Amino acid sequence: MAPQVLKNYIDGEWEESKSKEMLDVRNPATAEVIAKVPLSTTDEVDRVVQAAREAFQGWRETTPYTRARYMFELKNQMEERFEDLAAVIVKEHGKIIDEARGEVRRSIENVEVAAGIPSLMTGYNLEDVSHGIDEDCVYQPVGVFCCVTPFNFPLMVPLWFMPYAIACGNTYIVKPSEICPVSQMVLFELLDEIDLPPGVVNMINGDKRVVDALLENPDVDGLSFVGSTPVGKYLYAKAAAHGKRAQCQAGAKNCLVVMPDAVLTQSVPAIMSSVFGTAGQRCLAGALVVAVGDVYEPLEEMLVEAASNLNVGDGMDETIHMGPVVTQRSLDRIRGYIEKGIEEGATLLLDGRDVQVKDYPDGYFIGPTIFTDVTPGMAIAREEIFGPVMGIVRVDDFDQALEVIHGSPYGNAASLFTTSGKWAREFEYRVQAGNLGINIGIAAPIASFPFSGMKDSFFGDLHGQGRDAIEFFTDRKVVITRWF
């Protein structure tokens, strides 16, 4: 059977793209083509923006209570299709089914939080700011927003933004990842099912040309982006040049600091999950384990043993702990980094390059890989590998550990494993990273908190999720009143 050609969703209708250019979407476990994604034309971008713009006025006049009810309906639809959504994520991304279920759960949580919009969007006022004069601050929707999202959480990341945007009364355009666009198609089937007014939510497939056209269109008011640092920087600058607001979540190189007093039996599983979960393709993934003092030897031994026990294979198999990486290109890049690490003098303790997965000869598999004797100057310590590769760095004390963290241009996440409240407090106070974990491997903010980030990991001021999202997707209007 020929793979499905994905459609755009414009103005409440599914539409075939007029574009002749298509990319293959592959199942990373088998390399089989599961869909074809069109690279839509700029004319189609103009139409999708026009549809969103025309829908805006009617939608902003819809009461927040009604908008919230759509969120409840979307949540219900997602719960109903929970397992289907998870399976689609596994097939297009490769992560294991439990991780995909986790992604669906986190996606739904954002819809649930956005359903609180009648409370979240309430303004504030103060009487008698001067004699007989009152002042009100009103939250109002802005207009048309769009998001450009990555392959690694193809269902969830658009939902860091879209539910809040439309609950606030804006209209929305999603440009899914061209590597993993299928789960957004399924999400839009559910959005179609809840019967939002035409043009409130729209989806357009494509590549950089679509993104540029969105940003150059004067009817688009803002952009949310999650992806790499070079692209994030480019889009942030371009959005500013075109007078749009933007929030651009970018790359990472996250450190997991392990103090001598850490409880290793509990810390090691958390580190495993952080580094090797989703085959290391998370912007919150731990990449460098910074072992402080004499914790180094026992920690190294336990990490290698635990990583050796992880089964690699097709994510749909529930006995598997780690799936493939997303594309052949990713696989080649990760292998390249492993070779570079060896060349730079790091010691390869566990080599995932030779992993064999029975019955999956074409899959993009790579096993857990661990380097030790890693120094901060090495490429494997500085650059984002985005794969299941752990580097272990040895330092003498806490201050040196912070130097390793701060030597990176990134500031996405960092974690500390300790039993000391003093070190935990110091870590929280001093570390320049947006998402911190204390005895937590993946410091992933829940939907009602902002997904933070600093330095080259985030461009903008307001983040996705939570109250930040409400601020991002609204204007504050101040009304000063006096009655004669």
Place this chain on the structure above:
Amino acid sequence: MELATFGAIMTFALELEQRAAVFYEEAAHGSLQEPFSDLAKMAHKRAKRIERTRREGIAEMILEPITGMNGEDYLVELVPGRDEIERLSQAIRLAETSIRFYQDAAEKIPVKEVARTCQRMATESEKQKAELLRLQV
């Protein structure tokens, strides 16, 4: 089958409840009609609870291997025949297996909410076993 992940344990639990529901439905006749119909209804309810727990409990990603649980240790033959005593014996073995399975799962799964659900399932199975033993007398 090694139950080495959260998903594998929850899927096994779901299948156990679904098999239990089918067994009780088919075995609900004669003097066991009423109690087994109730147990079938309960098994459906428990299956839904497991599905919900799988959906809810997964928010805390669990990657580390879970060791020491094998599906083979919790297999129970369910062939609802005509003999009432045999049907009752199978139901008791099913309840005993469920108790053991859910107690083991509660110990292995490091997410409190999920462990609590497993414990609740085990407690319910204990009550079911007591009720079935009473019917045996």
